Structures are given as C-alpha cells and as structure tokens.
Amino acid sequence: QKEVEQNSGPLSVPEGAIASLNCTYSDRGSQSFFWYRQYSGKSPELIMFIYSNGDKEDGRFTAQLNKASQYVSLLIRDSQPSDSATYLCAVNPANAGGTSYGKLTFGQGTILTVHP
Amino acid sequence: DGGITQSPKYLFRKEGQNVTLSCEQNLNHDAMYWYRQDPGQGLRLIYYSQIVNDFQKGDIAEGYSVSREKKESFPLTVTSAQKNPTAFYLCASRYKITGELFFGEGSRLTVL
Numbered sequence: 001q002k003e004v005e006q007n008s009g010p011l012s013v014p015e016g017a018i019a020s021l022n023c024t025y026s027d028r029g030s031q032s033f034f035w036y037r038q039y040s041g042k043s044p045e046l047i048m049f050i051y052s053n054g055d056k057e058d059g060r061f062t063a064q065l066n067k068a069s070q071y072v073s074l075l076i077r078d079s080q081p082s083d084s085a086t087y088l089c090a091v092n093p094a095n096a097g098g099t100s101y102g103k104l105t106f107g108q109g110t111i112l113t114v115h116p
Numbered sequence: 117d118g119g120i121t122q123s124p125k126y127l128f129r130k131e132g133q134n135v136t137l138s139c140e141q142n143l144n145h146d147a148m149y150w151y152r153q154d155p156g157q158g159l160r161l162i163y164y165s166q167i168v169n170d171f172q173k174g175d176i177a178e179g180y181s182v183s184r185e186k187k188e189s190f191p192l193t194v195t196s197a198q199k200n201p202t203a204f205y206l207c208a209s210r211y212k213i214t215g216e217l218f219f220g221e222g223s224r225l226t227v228l
C-alpha cells in the first residue's frame with residue numbers, strides 16, 4: 001500500500017461546479033496535511049494545510065480531514081478554468097519527530113481540468 | 117525578496133557525467149529538501165537536511181549525494197551511478213511553524 005494515495009484522474013468539471021479531490025494515507029499517526037497546486041512545468045505552491053479533524057475553509061477552497069478514516073480532501077467551489085492544474089496531497093508521517101521537520105510524503109497527484 | 121533559488125533551470129548531461137544542482141535559500145529555514153518528479157508523477161524524496169552538517173536519505177537516494185555546509189545552501193549531485201537521471205528536480209525549505217514547504221522553480225535535467 002502506498003503511503004499517500006490520491007484519487008486517480010484526470011478529473012474534469014464544468015466551470016462553476018465543485019471539484020472534489022481525495023487523498024488517503026497509511027500512517028495512522030500522521031500529524032499534518034498539505035494541499036499543493038502545480039501548474040504544468042512549474043513548481044508546487046501551497047493552497048492549504050490542516051492539522052485537526054473537521055473542515056478548514058479559505059475562500060473557494062475547503063480542506064476536510066478525518067483522521068479516523070485516514071482521509072483528507074480538498075473541495076474547490078465555483079471552479080474556474082484557472083484552477084486547471086495538478087493537485088498534490090502531502091502528509092507528515094508520525095515518525096517525523098514533530099510537525100515541522102522530517103519527511104513530507106506526496107501522493108501521485110490528481111490532474112484537474114475545468115472546462116468553460 | 118525571500119525565496120529559494122535553484123540553478124541551472126535547464127541542464128543537459130552526457131551519460132557518465134556527474135552534475136551538481138544548486139539550491140540557495142534566504143528564508144532562514146533550518147530544513148531543506150530535494151525531490152524528484154517524473155512526468156505524470158508526484159514528488160519523490162531524494163535527501164533532506166534538518167540542520168547544517170547533517171542530512172538523511174529519502175526514498176530514492178541511490179545515485180545522488182548532497183552536502184549541507186551552510187544553512188543557506190543544499191546542493192545536489194547527480195552521479196553517474198544514477199541510471200535514469202532525466203527528471204525535474206525540486207528543492208524546498210521548510211517553515212518551522214506551519215511545516216509547509218517553499219519550493220524553488222526547479223531544475224530540469226536531461227541526459228543525452
């Protein structure tokens with residue numbers, strides 16, 4: 001089983017719809033979770049991070065964390081063509097020795113396309 | 117402006133040659149990382165360093181080497197022992213408070 005697994009894409013949604021991106025992780029003691037967006041040929045940029053169970057909202061983006069189910073998701077409301085990119089989920093494992101340092105493991109990414 | 121600077125942006129190498137990718141940060145972060153990305157793939161960890169003069173192997177360290185002599189610098193050497201080095205290489209530093217990574221613009225290595 002992969003340490004961090006994302007729903008296989010590509011995912012295509014119409015403009016204005018909600019895009020739902022999912023990520024599961026294997027290390028039950030994982031502490032912190034990150035969502036990055038990566039445009040083609042560019043480096044990843046942080047969208048959100050979440051540490052606690054529940055929802056965290058930032059503008060059109062909502063991260064949802066369920067540690068019991070080892071599941072983290074990203075919802076993008078009112079999707080725009082500019083949201084078309086690869087979305088990467090990253091997890092800080094429990095054996096990292098803290099929430100700040102140590103390994104940060106990435107999923108394989110989900111390609112999102114928002115069509116007009 | 118604070119950030120991560122990687123160089124060169126594009127690099128071509130002949131088989132059997134070692135190459136060194138530069139990574140410099142002025143964010144005053146203790147931890148730095150090197151990831152490799154292949155087309156259509158996520159990021160795979162090569163090496164990371166949590167403090168000067170110390171570093172740990174990641175998941176795919178074979179064929180790579182690093183050094184961390186200064187807090188600001190974390191160069192990666194791709195050796196001739198790396199059998200398939202053509203990839204996009206990303207350097208990052210980590211913000212202690214939130215744990216997020218800040219990435220450089222990447223270096224694209226092609227072996228001819």
